[in-house]
Amino acid sequence: MTIFKKINAWLHLWLGLASGIIVFIVALTGCILVFEQEFKSMTQPWLHAERPQNAEYLLPSAIKEKVAPLFPNKEISGIWYYGHGKTAKLNIRSDSAIYVNPYTAKVVAIINEEDFFHFILEGHTELWIEAKIGKIHVGQIIVAYATLIFFVLLISGLILWWPKKWNRTNRDKSFKIKWGAKFKRINYDLHNVLGFYSLLVALVITMTGLSMGFAWFSKSVYWLSSGGNSPAPYVDSSSDTTRIIPDVVMKNVDLAFIKGITEIGTYNKDAIIVSFPDEPSEPIELCTDMYNASWRYVYLDQYSLKELPSTQVHIDDLKLADWLRRTNYALHVGGVGGLTTKILFFLASLICATLPVTGFYVWWHRGYGKAKKPQKRIKATSNIASV
Structure with a gap:
C-alpha cells in the first residue's frame, strides 16, 4: 500500500469514528423527513x-x-x-x-x-442542542462540520473502494454482496458495496447540505457553476411611502392574490402564500410556483402593485448557477424529480445512516478484507546425539 493510500485509509477510519454518531442521527432523521408531506397528508385529516x-x-x-x-x-x-x-x-x-x-x-x-x-427536523439540523454562543447555534455548527467530514469520507471511501485490478474477482468484491458468507463478510460488503451505489446521491445530499451550512461553500458552488461570477447582491425592496393611500392595504392584498394565481404563478398555480404588510414601507409578499420542493418569491408595492427589484426571476429563466441556488433545498430533500427522486434519496439516506454502523463493526473486527499472511509452521527439530 502506498503512503497516499495509507494516509487516506487512516483519515477514513478516524474521521469516521469521530463523526459516526452525528452522521447516523443526521442521515436517519433526513431519511424520515423525505416523505414528511406525504405522511402528513395521509394521517392528518384537517x-x-x-x-x-x-x-x-x-x-x-x-x-x-x-x-x-x-x-x-x-x-x-x-x-x-x-x-x-x-x-x-x-x-x-x-x-x-x-x-x-x-x-x-x-x-x-x-x-x-x-x-x-418538528422534533425530527430539530434533530436533523441541530441535534436537539439549544445552546448558543452569541448568535451561533452550537448544534447547527456541529451538524455543518460533521457534514463536511462526511463529504471527505465519501471521497476517501471511493478511493478505498477502487479496485487495484479490474479482474473478475475484484469486480465481484466491489459490486456484489456475498449473501452466503459469514456475517463479518456481509457487513464488509454492505459498507463497501452499498456505500458505492449510494455515492452519487449521497454527494448531492451532502453538498446541498454544506451550501446551507456554510456561506463560503455556497459561494464556491456559485463561482464554479457560473464560470467565476458572484451572485447578485441582495436587494431590500420597500413600498413607495410617498404614495400612501389610506385603507387600501387589504384591498390590494386581494388584488395581489388574484394576480399571483392568474398571472404570476405558472407551476401549481392554486398554491400560494400571501402576506399582509403591517408597516407602510413593507411590500406584499407572494410565494408562488411551489412545485417539487422549489418556490419563487414575488414582492409587490402595497400601493401600486408593481413588482419590486427583489422579486425572483422565474425558474425557467434562470442560468445554471442561479438554478442550483434556487433549487438547493429541492435537491437536498430529493423533491426536484417528484416521487421517483424522493424514493431514491430515501434509500440513499438510509444507506448513509448504516455506513457509520457497518464501518464501526469493520473497525471493531478490524483486519477483514486484508489478505492474511500465511503463518509459518515451525518445524520441530531434535538434536540426537550420536553415541
Whole structure:
C-alpha cells in the first residue's frame, strides 16, 4: 500500500469514528423527513377540505375578516393556500397554526406545529442542542462540520473502494454482496458495496447540505457553476411611502392574490402564500410556483402593485448557477424529480445512516478484507546425539 493510500485509509477510519454518531442521527432523521408531506397528508385529516362544485377560494380579506374576531389576541400576518381540496393555514406568529376551509373560512383545526416531524427536523439540523454562543447555534455548527467530514469520507471511501485490478474477482468484491458468507463478510460488503451505489446521491445530499451550512461553500458552488461570477447582491425592496393611500392595504392584498394565481404563478398555480404588510414601507409578499420542493418569491408595492427589484426571476429563466441556488433545498430533500427522486434519496439516506454502523463493526473486527499472511509452521527439530 502506498503512503497516499495509507494516509487516506487512516483519515477514513478516524474521521469516521469521530463523526459516526452525528452522521447516523443526521442521515436517519433526513431519511424520515423525505416523505414528511406525504405522511402528513395521509394521517392528518384537517389538511383536507372538500371543494363544493368547483368553488373559488375566498379572498384573503374575507378569510381574515371572519377569522380574526375568533382570535382577538393573535395577529394574522398572512395565509397559505395549499391548493384546491386542501385547507388554508393562517400565519399567526405562534407555535400553533390555524387551518380553515378556504371556501367558507370555517376553522377546521388549531394545531401545535411542534409535532413529531418538528422534533425530527430539530434533530436533523441541530441535534436537539439549544445552546448558543452569541448568535451561533452550537448544534447547527456541529451538524455543518460533521457534514463536511462526511463529504471527505465519501471521497476517501471511493478511493478505498477502487479496485487495484479490474479482474473478475475484484469486480465481484466491489459490486456484489456475498449473501452466503459469514456475517463479518456481509457487513464488509454492505459498507463497501452499498456505500458505492449510494455515492452519487449521497454527494448531492451532502453538498446541498454544506451550501446551507456554510456561506463560503455556497459561494464556491456559485463561482464554479457560473464560470467565476458572484451572485447578485441582495436587494431590500420597500413600498413607495410617498404614495400612501389610506385603507387600501387589504384591498390590494386581494388584488395581489388574484394576480399571483392568474398571472404570476405558472407551476401549481392554486398554491400560494400571501402576506399582509403591517408597516407602510413593507411590500406584499407572494410565494408562488411551489412545485417539487422549489418556490419563487414575488414582492409587490402595497400601493401600486408593481413588482419590486427583489422579486425572483422565474425558474425557467434562470442560468445554471442561479438554478442550483434556487433549487438547493429541492435537491437536498430529493423533491426536484417528484416521487421517483424522493424514493431514491430515501434509500440513499438510509444507506448513509448504516455506513457509520457497518464501518464501526469493520473497525471493531478490524483486519477483514486484508489478505492474511500465511503463518509459518515451525518445524520441530531434535538434536540426537550420536553415541
